Amino acid sequence: MLETRAVVVRKEAGVTLVRADGASGCSVCEGKGCGSSKVTQLFCNKPREFQVENRINAAVGDEVIVATVDGTVLRGISLVYLLPLALMFAAATLASVWSGGQDGYVAAGALSGVVAGFAIAKWISIRPSRQQPYITRLFIE
Template structure:
C-alpha cells in the first residue's frame, strides 16, 4: 500500500477533500534544506486537492494518512497511456496491411487512437482511501549504544 500524509481541506457528504503534505526532509542538513530539495521547489506546481473516501469524522485541518493499493498506479498508467498507444499502432498496421500507403496508415492510427482513448476513459480508476489519522508524533531514530 502506498501511503501519503494529507491535510483535510474540507468535508463533503461523499468523502473529504485533502491536500498532500510535503515531508519536512531527513534532517541531515540541519534544517537548512539540501540542494536537491531546493531544486525540486523551483519546479513545484501549485497544490492540488483530491476527493478521498472516508468513514471517519474529520474536520478541516486534521491530518490523515491516505493510501492506494500497490500496482494500481501502474495499472492506471498502462490503461491511460499504453492502451491508446497500442491501439494507435495496431490501427496503423492494420490499415497499412489493407491499403498500402501513408494516408491509410494515418487514418488507421487516428481511428485506433480515438477507440483507445474512449476505452481508456471508460475504465474505473482506483481511488485512495483514508487509512488512519496522523497522530503527528514523529518516530525517533535510536543509534546503536544509545537509549
C-alpha cells in the same frame, strides 16, 4: 501500498476531499535527488484536490496519511500509456494491411487508435472503482 501525506480540505455528504503535498515525486530524497520535484513543479503548479474514503472520520484541517491499494498506480499507467499505444499500433497495422501501405491511411489509423485509446481510458477511469484511495491514519510528527 503507497502512502502520502495530505490535508483534509472539505467534507460534505459522505465525500471527503484532501489536498496532497506535491512538493516532491516521492519521499525518499524529499525532492533533492532525482529531479522528480522539478517535474512535479513543471506540470502540477496548482494544488489538486482528491476524493478519498474517510475511514477514520478525519475532520477538516487534519493532516492525514492517504493510501492506495497495491496495483492502482500500475493500472493507471496501463490505462493512460499502454492502452492508447497498443491501439495506435493495432489501428496503424490494420490500416496498412487494408490500404496496401499508403502513408496517409496508416497515419489516420494510428491517430484514430490513439484517440480511441484515450477515450476508452477516460471511460474506464470515470467508472466507480473499489480501489479508491483512503485515509489510513492521522499524520503525527
